[in-house]
Amino acid sequence: xxxxxxxxxxxxxxxxxxxxxxxxxxxxxxxxxxxxxxxxxxxxxxxxxxxxxxxxxxxxxxxxxxxxxxxxxxxxxxxxxxxxxxxxxxxxxxxxxxxxxxxxxxxxxxxxxxxxxxxxxxxxxxxxxxxxxxxxxxxxxxxxxxxxxxxxxxxxxxxxxxxxxxxxxxxxxxxxxxxxxxxxxxxxxxxxxxxxxxxxxxxxxxxxxxxxxxxxxxxxxxxxxxxxxxxxxxxxxxxxxxxxxxxxxxxxxxxxxxxxxxxxxxxxxxxxxxxxxxxxxxx
Amino acid sequence: xxxxxxxxxxxxxxxxxxxxxxxxxxxxxxxxxxxxxxxxxxxxxxxxxxxxxxxxxxxxxxxxxxxxxxxxxxxxxxxxxxxxxxxxxxxxxxxxxxxxxxxxxxxxxxxxxxxxxxxxxxxxxxxxxxxxxxxxxxxxxxxxxxxxxxxxxxxxxxxxxxxxxxxxxxxxxxxxxxxxxxxxxxxxxxxxxxxxxxxxxxxxxxxxxxxxxxxxxxxxxxxxxxxxxxxxxxxxxxxxxxxxxxxxxxxxxxxxxxxxxxxxxxxxxxxxxxxxxxxxxxxxxxxxxxxxxxxxxxxxxx
Ligand SMILES: Nc1ncnc2c1ncn2[C@@H]1O[C@H](COP(=O)(O)OP(=O)(O)OP(=O)(O)O)[C@@H](O)[C@H]1O
Ligand SMILES: [Mg+2]
Numbered sequence: 001x002x003x004x005x006x007x008x009x010x011x012x013x014x015x016x017x018x019x020x021x022x023x024x025x026x027x028x029x030x031x032x033x034x035x036x037x038x039x040x041x042x043x044x045x046x047x048x049x050x051x052x053x054x055x056x057x058x059x060x061x062x063x064x065x066x067x068x069x070x071x072x073x074x075x076x077x078x079x080x081x082x083x084x085x086x087x088x089x090x091x092x093x094x095x096x097x098x099x100x101x102x103x104x105x106x107x108x109x110x111x112x113x114x115x116x117x118x119x120x121x122x123x124x125x126x127x128x129x130x131x132x133x134x135x136x137x138x139x140x141x142x143x144x145x146x147x148x149x150x151x152x153x154x155x156x157x158x159x160x161x162x163x164x165x166x167x168x169x170x171x172x173x174x175x176x177x178x179x180x181x182x183x184x185x186x187x188x189x190x191x192x193x194x195x196x197x198x199x200x201x202x203x204x205x206x207x208x209x210x211x212x213x214x215x216x217x218x219x220x221x222x223x224x225x226x227x228x229x230x231x232x233x234x235x236x237x238x239x240x241x242x243x244x245x246x247x248x249x250x251x252x253x254x255x256x257x258x259x260x261x262x263x264x265x266x267x268x269x270x271x272x273x274x275x276x277x278x279x280x281x282x283x
Numbered sequence: 284x285x286x287x288x289x290x291x292x293x294x295x296x297x298x299x300x301x302x303x304x305x306x307x308x309x310x311x312x313x314x315x316x317x318x319x320x321x322x323x324x325x326x327x328x329x330x331x332x333x334x335x336x337x338x339x340x341x342x343x344x345x346x347x348x349x350x351x352x353x354x355x356x357x358x359x360x361x362x363x364x365x366x367x368x369x370x371x372x373x374x375x376x377x378x379x380x381x382x383x384x385x386x387x388x389x390x391x392x393x394x395x396x397x398x399x400x401x402x403x404x405x406x407x408x409x410x411x412x413x414x415x416x417x418x419x420x421x422x423x424x425x426x427x428x429x430x431x432x433x434x435x436x437x438x439x440x441x442x443x444x445x446x447x448x449x450x451x452x453x454x455x456x457x458x459x460x461x462x463x464x465x466x467x468x469x470x471x472x473x474x475x476x477x478x479x480x481x482x483x484x485x486x487x488x489x490x491x492x493x494x495x496x497x498x499x500x501x502x503x504x505x506x507x508x509x510x511x512x513x514x515x516x517x518x519x520x521x522x523x524x525x526x527x528x529x530x531x532x533x534x535x536x537x538x539x540x541x542x543x544x545x546x547x548x549x550x551x552x553x554x555x556x557x558x559x560x561x562x563x564x565x566x567x568x569x570x571x572x573x574x575x576x577x578x579x580x581x582x583x584x585x
Pocket of ligand 2: 051052
């Protein structure tokens with residue numbers, strides 16, 4: 001049982017049809033993917049490449065035109081499979097008349113949780129996504145990023161083993177984005193399997209252990225992030241406290257020693273880091 | 284069971300949170316006592332007009348309120364994506380559909396109870412009535428009429444106060460408090476009126492509510508596949524014309540649930556009539572619940 005993959009997709013196809021059953025869009029054209037337990041899997045691709053459609057197919061919300069999907073070895077429409085899963089939709093669909101706390105309690109109820117345990121879990125999640133202060137406001141009046149945080153907390157409410165996140169960072173501020181990345185990493189450390197899509201390649205690169213790139217409904221590239229991105233034949237050094245003159249001298253020495261061209265530059269902090277330092281942790 | 288309760292509660296809240304619901308509650312509960320009072324003609328029986336008014340208010344306002352709510356809850360959840368977020372969890376689609384529709388039925392039951400209590404009070408008020416020359420010869424018992432109307436308005440005002448000071452949802456509180464006001468109004472009227480209260484109106488109104496309930500479930504089932512505006516209009520028209528061929532051939536005939544005529548001149552509907560109305564209502568509701576569940580089971584949720 002333990003080596004059953006979290007997600008197994010074979011020969012998956014999906015053609016959307018209109019009222020008269022004429023094909024409208026061939027969104028997915030034969031995808032094979034396996035997400036092992038413990039992976040943080042990034043699904044990348046341009047707009048309309050079929051990422052969200054693939055996710056809805058694997059949640060059983062859409063029916064495949066061909067191919068099979070297995071969640072923990074089970075068809076996605078079985079309740080046992082879905083009880084182990086948390087889903088963050090592409091857009092934060094929330095009931096506008098419920099408050100943030102009520103929204104989480106509603107989703108806790110839908111996962112079969114109730115009473116004090118559910119209340120404590122919701123309070124903990126509100127704290128975690130930074131919404132404790134506005135927990136009693138109706139989510140209809142929330143900003144896009146606040147709604148995103150509520151939806152993310154709703155996906156986490158039942159402590160899922162498999163988390164499916166469709167563009168988790170869309171609409172979030174840079175610190176929110178970093179919090180989400182930290183959250184994903186810490187969940188992964190606890191053994192949660194994550195499947196996420198994102199258009200922010202940098203973020204995907206930071207957190208995903210494996211990626212697949214979809215193009216026109218097909219897998220164009222698939223593999224471990226390290227293996228796909230690392231150029232093992234090259235090496236890069238960072239030496240702290242070296243000024244321009246010393247660096248030039250070192251480059252010349254190294255060039256003479258290995259008989260290769262040696263380039264150097266001065267490292268820049270990522271804007272994300274600079275932003276976080278500038279605005280502090282507060283919002 | 285927890286899942287069921289969460290779904291029912293959210294659907295009831297959603298039905299009552301809509302501004303239109305509060306307006307329909309208020310208008311219906313003002314219309315029931317007020318409309319019959321200002322007719323000079325009694326049709327040979329003082330209780331007749333308020334009785335018919337109560338039944339009509341339940342049918343007309345009730346059908347509009349409940350079918351619109353069912354369509355909004357079911358169709359709205361499917362089109363807005365909240366259904367997808369719920370159905371990606373460990374929630375079966377039949378459970379989702381049935382619980383959401385039952386949630387709307389709970390809201391409709393609140394409306395029915397409020398209109399029912401108001402009708403009983405209004406009939407007693409009419410029977411106590413006397414000709415008021417100052418009010419254009421209206422046949423009115425002022426203490427009863429005034430307490431009913433004022434309490435209903437006070438319920439609405441209470442909702443505003445609770446919203447202002449305790450941030451409670453205005454529309455939901457308004458629906459609840461104007462309904463609660465009917466209990467107090469009925470108690471006052473029952474204490475003051477020197478005529479027997481016609482409690483037998485309540486089961487007859489409940490039978491009508493059961494008939495309307497079928498249309499609510501039907502609306503929910505159709506909303507799984509059809510656009511909201513089409514379902515609301517179609518169902519409202521079909522329910523109000525359900526005694527006309529060809530509608531009567533395919534939908535429950537509302538006349539079967541319309542037992543108001545048996546109250547003429549001191550009569551009351553037979554137990555058999557009531558029982559068969561409830562049985563047909565329950566059976567047809569169960570049928571459409573099953574149809575809706577199957578439709579949702581087969582629908583894709585993009
Ligand atoms: N319900 C639908 N009906 C018809 N066509 C659809 C439907 N949903 C998606 N499509 C089509 O399927 C294709 C893939 O859409 P999908 O939403 O999966 O893309 P995506 O990769 O998630 O894009 P994005 O990056 O913009 O979110 C698109 O051509 C889209 O028009
Ligand atoms: Mg998408």
